[in-house]
Amino acid sequence: MNIRLFKPSLGTEELEAVKDAFERSWVGLGPKVNEFEEKWAEFVGAKLAIGVNSATAALHLALAAFRFPEGKKVLVPSLTFSATASAILYNRLIPVFVDSDPVTLGMDLEDMKRKYTEDVVAVIPVHYAGHPVPMEKLMPWAGEYGLKVVEDCAHTSGALYKGKALGTWGDIGCYSFEEKKLMTTGDGGMMVTNDPELFKDVKAMRWVGIDKDNWKTAQAYVDANHDALHWFYELNVLGYKYNMNDLAASIGLQQLKKLPAMNARRSQIIQQYLDGLKDVESVKPLLPYEPDNYVYQMFGIRAEKRDELMIYLKSKGIATGCHYTPLSIQPLFRQWGFNCPFIEEEANKFITLPLHAELTDDEISYIIGIIRSYKY
Ligand SMILES: Cc1ncc(COP(=O)(O)O)c(C=O)c1O
Numbered sequence: 001m002n003i004r005l006f007k008p009s010l011g012t013e014e015l016e017a018v019k020d021a022f023e024r025s026w027v028g029l030g031p032k033v034n035e036f037e038e039k040w041a042e043f044v045g046a047k048l049a050i051g052v053n054s055a056t057a058a059l060h061l062a063l064a065a066f067r068f069p070e071g072k073k074v075l076v077p078s079l080t081f082s083a084t085a086s087a088i089l090y091n092r093l094i095p096v097f098v099d100s101d102p103v104t105l106g107m108d109l110e111d112m113k114r115k116y117t118e119d120v121v122a123v124i125p126v127h128y129a130g131h132p133v134p135m136e137k138l139m140p141w142a143g144e145y146g147l148k149v150v151e152d153c154a155h156t157s158g159a160l161y162k163g164k165a166l167g168t169w170g171d172i173g174c175y176s177f178e179e180k181k182l183m184t185t186g187d188g189g190m191m192v193t194n195d196p197e198l199f200k201d202v203k204a205m206r207w208v209g210i211d212k213d214n215w216k217t218a219q220a221y222v223d224a225n226h227d228a229l230h231w232f233y234e235l236n237v238l239g240y241k242y243n244m245n246d247l248a249a250s251i252g253l254q255q256l257k258k259l260p261a262m263n264a265r266r267s268q269i270i271q272q273y274l275d276g277l278k279d280v281e282s283v284k285p286l287l288p289y290e291p292d293n294y295v296y297q298m299f300g301i302r303a304e305k306r307d308e309l310m311i312y313l314k315s316k317g318i319a320t321g322c323h324y325t326p327l328s329i330q331p332l333f334r335q336w337g338f339n340c341p342f343i344e345e346e347a348n349k350f351i352t353l354p355l356h357a358e359l360t361d362d363e364i365s366y367i368i369g370i371i372r373s374y375k376y
Pocket residue numbers: 053054055056057080081083084126152154155175176177178188189
C-alpha cells in the first residue's frame with residue numbers, strides 16, 4: 001500500500017479543456033478567466049468574483065482593498081496556514097493571534113473579543129478543515145466595532161452555512177484551487193464580494209495595475225471623434241502579477257462541474273472514518289464533523305501518542321500530516337505570538353489522514369484497520 005494524503009482528481013475533461021485553450025492560442029488572462037469568474041460568482045451566490053493565481057494572492061489583495069493605514073491590527077486564528085497571516089504582513093499590518101475553540105478548532109470567539117483593541121481594523125475567520133466558523137455570531141460583533149471581515153475559505157468550496165455560502169458572509173471571501181484543495185486549477189484562487197465597489201481597484205491590482213476591462217471603456221475617446229484608442233491604459237494603482245490565466249480557468253470550469261460529486265465522495269469517506277474509529281479509545285476525530293452538512297478538505301484525528309502513531313502509519317504505507325503548527329509559535333510570527341495556550345499545546349495531538357475523492361473503500365478500510373490494530 002502507498003496511500004497519498006491528498007490527490008487532485010483530474011481527467012480527460014480537463015485535458016480537453018486545456019487542449020482547447022492551446023488551439024485558441026490564448027493561455028494568459030483571457031475570456032476563460034471571465035467565464036470562470038461568472039460561474040463561480042453564480043455558484044456561491046456572490047455579486048462579483050475575481051480570479052487570481054492563489055488564495056495567498058486573494059488574501060493579500062482582499063486586505064489591500066480596504067487601504068488600511070500601516071500598523072493597524074488584524075485578528076487571525078493561530079491555527080491556520082502561513083498565508084492567512086502573511087497577507088497581514090504583506091499589507092504592513094500586525095497580526096493578533098486568536099486561540100481555537102477546543103471543540104471545533106475554529107476561532108475562539110471569546111478569545112477574539114478579549115483581544116480586540118482600538119487598533120484592530122479587520123478579522124480573518126478561517127473555516128478550518130471546512131468546518132464553519134459561527135458567522136451569525138461573528139458578523140454582528142464585527143459590525144458593532146466597524147471591522148472588515150475577510151473569510152479564508154481555502155478549505156471549503158460550495159458549502160452552505162445556515163442557508164448562505166461560506167465566503168459570502170463577510171465583506172470578501174477567498175478560495176483556493178491549489179492542488180490539495182476540494183477542486184484544483186493546479187494553483188489558483190478566487191475572491192468574491194457582494195459589494196462590487198470594494199473590488200473597484202482589485203482587477204487592476206491583480207494584473208500589474210491595469211484593469212483590462214477598462215480597455216473596453218475607452219469608448220470616451222471614440223465619442224471625442226478619435227480612433228478607438230484601444231491601446232489606451234492608465235496606471236492608477238500599484239498592481240501585482242496575481243492574475244489567473246486561461247489554462248487554469250479552463251481546468252477550473254471543468255472541476256467546478258465535478259465539485260458536487262467530489263464533495264459527496266469526501267463526505268462518504270469521512271462518514272466511513274467516523275464509523276470505523278468511533279470505538280477506538282485513544283483517538284478522537286479532530287472536530288465534530290458534519291459530513292452531511294458541510295464539505296471538508298481535511299480529515300484528522302487527535303491522538304495522545306501522535307508521533308509514534310504517525311511513524312507506524314508511515315511504515316504501513318499511509319501518508320499523514322499535521323495541519324498546522326500554530327502560527328503563534330512559528331519564528332516568523334513569535335513576536336506577536338505565544339498567546340494562544342490551548343492550540344499551542346493541543347496541536348501536538350493532530351494527525352491528518354488521507355482524504356481525497358479517489359480514495360477507494362478498500363484503502364479506507366485498510367487505514368481504519370491499521371489505526372485499530374495499533375497497540376496504544
Ligand atoms: C487556510 C489556508 N489559507 C490560505 C491558503 C493559501 O492557498 P494557496 O495555496 O492557494 O495560496 C491555504 C493553502 O494551503 C490554506 O490552507
